[in-house]
Amino acid sequence: MKRVSFYYSTKLTFDDYVHNHSFALRIIPPDTETQKILSCDLNITPYVSVQQTVDAFGNNVTAGYLKGDHRFLDFEIKGTAEADSSKHRTDYMPCYLYQSRYTQPDDKLTAFYSGIKQGCTGTVKDRAEGFCDMLSERLIYEKGFTDTETTAEEAFSVGRGVCQDFSHILISLLRMDGIAARYIAGLAFCDGETHSWVEYWTGDHWEGIDPANNCPVNDDYIVLSQGRDFRDCAVDRGVMFGRHTKQLQLVRSVLT
């Protein structure tokens, strides 16, 4: 068990005024068996009234609507939590056993799975760790080759990617192997942005694994959201009107 402080902020700036801006944020960490949220403050500017709900995957959703003209939207969370990776979450959903939009494998990824599955046997944990090892040998961590829209098969074919891509490919491999797996978006030590990792279902609880760093998840991780893949977990999504052509996004995260 470890007590951690977390901070996360996003500054969205538009190059012209926007209005009728609807947004949904998934940035308030859920209070779970593995993380007790002691405090969490959310600040959004410009001022807007927001509503909190919990979505189908157990994520805290903050929804808002900015009607008038504005050129920026900033939001940040600040808080403290007790992380305890020795405890286990058990919020299983059968949909995690099936491939989803971002994890659907193509022939190349399926062939990769067929080639390595002989070497990845044993318990669910053994297999998951085996796939993670194989993946870290195959995929190079490098920014700039993929973006948030990149699917597992695309990243695999490029051979390079970031934490999101490692997660999608590992989830795809696990699901091909009949292991339920989910995508996690969250904060971790050493990262300046949001991090992503994977949880697999052992048969009676979730176990975390960080494929980008090829290591198990410990108390240095705070979950913000979980889902079938990135689509269910985006920190912020919005729809707005206006003549803007660009938006600039600055993200900062700190975990201490």
Added chain:
Amino acid sequence: MELTNKEYYMHAVGNADEINELLRRYGVKFGIYKNGVFNEQFFPFDPIPRVITAEDFNGIEKGLVQRVNALNEFLFDIYHGKKIVRDGIIPEDFIYISKGYLAECEGVTPKNKVYSHISGIDLVQAKDGEWYILEDNLRIPSGASYPLIARELTRIAAPQAFSENSIVDNRGYAELLKETMEYSNCGGIRAILTPGRYNAAYFEHSYLAEHTGSVLVQSDELFVEDNILYHRTYSGGKTRIGVLYRRISDEYLDPLTFCHESLIGIPNLMEAYRSGNVGIVNAPGNGVADDKGIYYFVPKMIKYYLGEEPILKNAPTYLPFYEEDMKYVMDNLDRLVIKDVAEAGGYGVVFGSDLTKEKLEQFRRTITAEPRRFIAQEVIDFLDLPILDNGETVMRKADLRAFVLTGEKTKVWASGLTRFSRNPDSFVVNSSQGGGFKDTWVLSR
């Protein structure tokens, strides 16, 4: 047919051209896309009604109420405890591979637990008089307005037919729909959401809005603020919507939840819905229950949830997913009808008897490779109905779409849409495949 008044025929048949002209003038059309081109077509009306006796209707009614109640129980179960899967009645795969299953709807409970408010159940009557269910449409079944308006016009063209026969009045549909919408109203006005005039059923959307006293809206007129759905008024104000009868499909409902690339839809509608601030008619996620693969399991659902024997039969159906069924399908492919579970509107329906030897072989391989994608059914020898073709009466295949509405109680509208195939060799009656429609008379005695 002896039940129909001869005089009606004389008048209605004599006035068929006039009625079709009136329908044309009223704008009773449907639109279809073919090769990327939008065409609005006239939906041809045939003046000879289908007549259903009171006794026959009574059986259909009981069977449909039972079926729709079971389907509603199923939808609640699938998005909550999933008992039917845990108890081994339906294999898990059939739920989660179905395109209609939406994980985003897990745990959401619509007001009063009604998921399928308006169900369009397609039936056929076999030559021996027995009715069979062909498919369930629980997402956005269309077509109720056609028999309504046709009846309105035949009343004008041949009023005696209705004074001399004991035909159940079908003009109560709008009232029934209004009652159904009100039962799911979470506080506010009623609205019907249309994708716009380029939609196949735009005529119907405006017709139903007018007759139920609902506002006809498009998604850019709506917004969600503080998890409440509002209609933006012309004066710049806002009116709260309590129930939304949407005629757009699930994936375009809310771009922040479903199709993120979509330019249509209402951002955060799902948050308002989940919070119980607006009713959505029909509920998102219903596609899991009207999937052609799930159809096979509906009689089992009726036994499981209601503890009753199904009153109406399914057409004999085989799932290549099961080994035994696969063998049967392979051996009898040349006389079965094969349906692609992912397709709708009469597309993806293949009759084995129409296929050449090579095509049959090719199809066997496709089914073997993707067993979950297809269902196979016996071809039912359905009862032909008379239609008028250039002044001659000819016999054609026809089905019946019954409309079943669930509010406080589940009720069957005593009418329905009878569609027929104009092609003498075809069993496919969908409007998008060039069929026509006729009025459906339910007799009161």
